[in-house]
Amino acid sequence: MAVFTAYTNDQIINFLKEKAPHADIHIDDKIAAEHTANGKAEDSIEGKILAYVAAGDKEDIRGVLQTAQKFHLPIIPQTADTSTVIGADGIDGGIILSLIKLNHIKEINKDDSIAVIEPGVINQDLDKAARKQGMFYAPDPASKPISSLGGNISTNAGGLSGVRYGATKDSVLGLKVMLTNGKEIKLGTRTYKQAYGYDLTQLMIGSEGTLGIVTEITVKLFPIPLGKTITGIAFFDDMAKLADGVKAIRNSGLYPSMLEALDGKTVKALDRYEETNYAQSDKSSLLIFSIDSASELKLKTVKTILKEKNAWQVDITDDPDRAQELIKLRQDMLPAVFSNSKYHIMEDMAVPLSKLAEMVEYIDQVSDDLKVDIYTAGHAGDGNLHPTLLWNGQVEPPKNIIEAVRRLFKKTLALDGTISGEHAVGMSKNQWTNEELGTDVDLLQHQIKNLFDPMGILNPKRKIN
Incomplete structure (x- = not known):
């Protein structure tokens, strides 16, 4: 025709x-x-x-x-x-x-504890600039050295420090956004409090470029904590016992700045990758943690908790170089896992903390039932898990991989969790909007999209389908 x-x-x-x-x-x-x-x-x-x-x-x-x-x-x-x-x-x-060329740090204001930047600024570059003035930018996704603030805003990126400082949305005070009609609007303020009008700033965060184009970002900065930071690793018999230990640390009043978990398979992959010898069994799981402004009381408390929860091979340090070696175990997790196969899907679900142990046990069950190679790690302190499913052969995921992901999603939702903790939705998960949000909220989401983008030209079929 x-x-x-x-x-x-x-x-x-x-x-x-x-x-x-x-x-x-x-x-x-x-x-x-x-x-x-x-x-x-x-x-x-x-x-x-x-x-x-x-x-x-x-x-x-x-x-x-x-x-x-x-x-x-x-x-x-x-x-x-x-x-x-x-x-x-x-x-x-x-x-x-x-927007990668719009990459200027327009202002770092120590007195107001804020920074004003363009969307193309790289997360790590902002943090480095802030630290030169005794401040730091808290959100630190694994992609910190390469991801931009604009992308972090778009996806509401999380990171290792989320347990203490939250996700990107918790550090954003204001935005400038260009609408489809070419008008630029100012949302939020430079103040840490604002209760006037509907919170359109937070609406834009995580909207994945479907409502407007972010042109300027105002974020919180925090002063670098006084005192030494203690960083440590501890091993548990399995991920379920590790989750129990994480819960105890979270509820102790220690306010850790990092609580990262790696399952036994991931630890073994790290051993191969780093030529280390941490793994004691196929199940032995690793907790990596940090606590800012450490004191003797904090050190004693964390040691007591780990002992009570039957952790072993505990290694705690306040030496920055040794701490970086321990944190590097988490940073090298992905290349270590990816080296085991040609193709992979890294998922991103979060469950209530009380359900973390149940979820990691279910992931193992799915791995066994469907004969799928799954390596699980994540931000244990906020219940965010990243099971990575591996396969070889064809580019497209085989049927057992697809079924495994489907089962993990359904279990996550059954536990009152979310199937997108920090990686966003894109097109990979936009068929699940009704499943996660329900019919009424699904419709409301589309109505909001139509209000901001009546012609449907902004990133169509992403976020919601």
Whole structure:
């Protein structure tokens, strides 16, 4: 059947160039291929993007929005290309709008304990700049050295420090956001408290680029804690006993800044990767923890808890170099696990702390029942688990992998948990909106989307389907 298009691609690109005069606009196959399937969420997309646009300023962002509205084109916001849930991959005929060039730290204000940055600033770069002034930026996803604040905002990224400082949303005070009509709105304030109007700042955080384009971010900074930080590792017979130990530490008043868990299979993978000899059995699980502003009382308390919960091979230090060696075990977890197979899916569920032991036992059960290779680690202090499922052979996950993920999702929801703790939804999980949120809230989500983006041009089919 004949399709009679109103405009040629050349006409659209010429309009785009006119409206976004300071942007780098790429329509060649090489650049498109580099940015179309980002984060290795998938190897390719069906079709081809129209253009990859690296905006140079807000005028360029406005021009891309005007182009998309006029020609009814999807816009896919990107910054550092690190999505793991097909959240920023190209869409056939769409425009990838990259904000990676908007990467200026506009202000670090120690007196107000805030920073104002552009969305392309890398998380670690902001933290380093803040530390030069005796402050730090708390959210620290595993992708800290490579992920941008814009992406962290988009996904509400978590991290190792989440047990003490929360996720990205807990450190964001205000945003500037450009709507699809090209108007830039200011949300939130520079103050730590604000109760006026609906909290649209928090609505934007985690919206995955489906409601507007974030152009400026105001975040909290914290003073670097006084005193020494103690960091330690402790082994437990299995993940269920480790979860019991985590619960005791959480409820002790110690306020740990990190509580990370690695199951026995992951520890063995680390041993192979690091040429160490930590694993005592297939089940022996590792807890890595840190406590800021340590005192003799805190040290004594954590040792007592670990002893009461039957931890063994306990190693606690206040030496920064040794601490970094212990933390490196967590940082090297992913490359160690990934080295065991060609393909993988790393999942991201969170359950109430009281259900953590039950969830890790269920993961082992699914692994055995479906003969799936699963390595489980995660942020035990806030109930966030990352079971990683491995396979070889074909690129597409085999049936037992798909069924395993489905079972893990259903169990998580049955335990009053969430199937997206910190990695966002993207297209990987957008079929589960009704399952997690329920029919009424599912409808409300779509109504909110339609209010902000009536033409449906912002990152379509991501977040909610």
